[in-house]
Ligand SMILES: [Zn+2]
């Protein structure tokens with residue numbers, strides 16, 4: 563079933579009007595596919611823009627968007643293994659929830675980490691899953707990683723590419 567859906571979305575991705583294909587009210591297929599690291603408007607050259615659908619993530623993301631009440635800009639959603647490995651050259655066989663289509667990285671214009679975090683923990687699938695805070699890492703903006711892993715809560719923060727506790731990241735972002 564998942565393989566079939568993947569194939570279907572994959573074929574849809576190649577359509578000229580792919581911008582128009584909505585997954586839900588506020589999120590489109592174009593945001594969800596694996597992107598080229600150096601040009602986010604292009605599909606990934608390794609997998610040609612694979613997308614792994616996850617209904618739990620999509621519903622949680624809509625709930626998060628409703629909590630922040632502003633457009634949520636996605637910087638990374640589905641990632642293939644090759645892209646993951648290229649992003650983390652020092653980690654042997656790196657894995658992330660992005661590889662299963664269960665994670666997004668995003669930001670909201672003019673909204674800091676604490677507000678993003680507060681909006682995320684109000685969504686049970688994110689509160690019980692993974693939340694990472696990246697302080698001022700996307701063009702000077704705070705970014706949040708959200709995932710719906712089913713292996714228990716995970717929390718972390720990054721300040722200037724250095725891993726810190728989420729408490730420290732939230733404190734620094736103010
Ligand atoms: Zn890829």
Ligand SMILES: [Zn+2]
Pocket residue numbers: 638660665666667707708
């Ligand atoms: Zn992430």
